[in-house]
Amino acid sequence: MKVRPSAFAGLHASIAGRLIAPRCALWNRSDMSSDAAPDIPLPSPLSAFFAGLRAAFLSVFVMVLIGTYIGIGALAHDYGFSLSWVMASTVLVWAGPAQVIMISALGTGATAFETALAVGLSGVRFMPMVVALLPLIRGPKTRTRDLLMPAHFTAASMWVESFRLLPSVPRERRVAYSNGLGIGFMLSAHIGCVIGYYATASLPPLLTAAMLFLTPMSFLVSTARNARALADRLALALGLMICPLLVYAGVGLDLLWTGLIAGTVAYGIHRLRGARQ
Amino acid sequence: MSGYEGLWGYLVLVMVGFLPSDVWRLLGVLVGRGIDEESELLVWVRAVATAVLAGVIAKIAFFPPGSLAAIPLSVRLMAISCGFVAFLLVRRSVFAGLVVGETVLMAGGFWLTR
The missing domain is CATH 1.20.5 (Single alpha-helices involved in coiled-coils or other helix-helix interfaces)
Structure with a gap:
């Protein structure tokens, strides 16, 4: 039997190149905000949208989101919400932890006001996340209203993957690319939600616990992967230590204080080091 | 309903x-x-956003929702630490961190809660 090694090697190299190239670009990049050498040719916004969609399904976050939303679908079923209601909540809220809070609060009979307050407090994080992400997405000619969809898609998954993927996307295509990425992640969440909603009776508690554990585990390693600057690494480490202390101490608005204290201390150390050099 | x-x-x-x-x-x-992309203000904003995400991680690990609360705190912390070490050891791979973290959680939960 005769195998054509050259054709096979070529195919293999092109697949390997596609998979490895974005990561190499990431590793060799010293500055997060630099947009030097965009290496993906995207002739139209539509092609950029589909490139983003494809990137979403190649991301490890597809598995994370399917797993997380299996947990959320099962939770919603247990509390008697309809499947269409949970799926609408995924489209409208688009934040795993906030949806868990909302479903369990409403399901256990909390008032609408209490629930809105709890969801609002967990959503505070979106403000600094959006502020930090948008300068990477927008170009000189981007209109503010074009940024509303990428802002709505901003959640932990999209945030960390955007910092990894967007620098290799041409600047004028980044809005469309981000929308593709967001839609791709949302679709995978819907897949998980439907599975969880209908499989809830057959899911052992240990497995649903494992699904709920995907959120902290994936947030930790993906944030650590993106944290190259000293300020980001310190903020991550300090935030992990300060938040449980604030909760045990019974301080209200613990997430907000964690962000301000840990983020500012981390930034201060970054400034001090910069001044010394 | x-x-x-x-x-x-x-x-x-x-x-x-x-x-x-x-x-x-x-x-x-x-x-x-x-806000300009190169501004120092953005470094601070990103540090705050990262710290809030760290807070979300710590809160779920220490005060977990639903069935995750049935897994003892020691197992949850052990799992998240092992996942993080695996991530560092295997070329900063998110996938490696997830697989190891989840495996330790399920193994620990299985032994301690059966």
Whole structure:
């Protein structure tokens, strides 16, 4: 039997190149905000949208989101919400932890006001996340209203993957690319939600616990992967230590204080080091 | 069933889910509009955002929702630490961190809660 090694090697190299190239670009990049050498040719916004969609399904976050939303679908079923209601909540809220809070609060009979307050407090994080992400997405000619969809898609998954993927996307295509990425992640969440909603009776508690554990585990390693600057690494480490202390101490608005204290201390150390050099 | 059916249920969803979440995203768009990509302010904002994410991680690990609460705290912390070490050892691979963390959690949960 005769195998054509050259054709096979070529195919293999092109697949390997596609998979490895974005990561190499990431590793060799010293500055997060630099947009030097965009290496993906995207002739139209539509092609950029589909490139983003494809990137979403190649991301490890597809598995994370399917797993997380299996947990959320099962939770919603247990509390008697309809499947269409949970799926609408995924489209409208688009934040795993906030949806868990909302479903369990409403399901256990909390008032609408209490629930809105709890969801609002967990959503505070979106403000600094959006502020930090948008300068990477927008170009000189981007209109503010074009940024509303990428802002709505901003959640932990999209945030960390955007910092990894967007620098290799041409600047004028980044809005469309981000929308593709967001839609791709949302679709995978819907897949998980439907599975969880209908499989809830057959899911052992240990497995649903494992699904709920995907959120902290994936947030930790993906944030650590993106944290190259000293300020980001310190903020991550300090935030992990300060938040449980604030909760045990019974301080209200613990997430907000964690962000301000840990983020500012981390930034201060970054400034001090910069001044010394 | 839950009392959140029909149009009323979706109205509640918008009031208690959509608006409290997206008001922050919209504020982010408005505040971030004038900030330059190279500015020092953005370094601070990113540090704050990273710290809040760290807070979310710690809160779920220490005060978990639903069935995750049935897994002892020691197992949860052991699992998240092992996952992180695996991530560092295997070329900063998110996938390696997830697989190891989840495996330790399920193994620990299986032994301690059976």
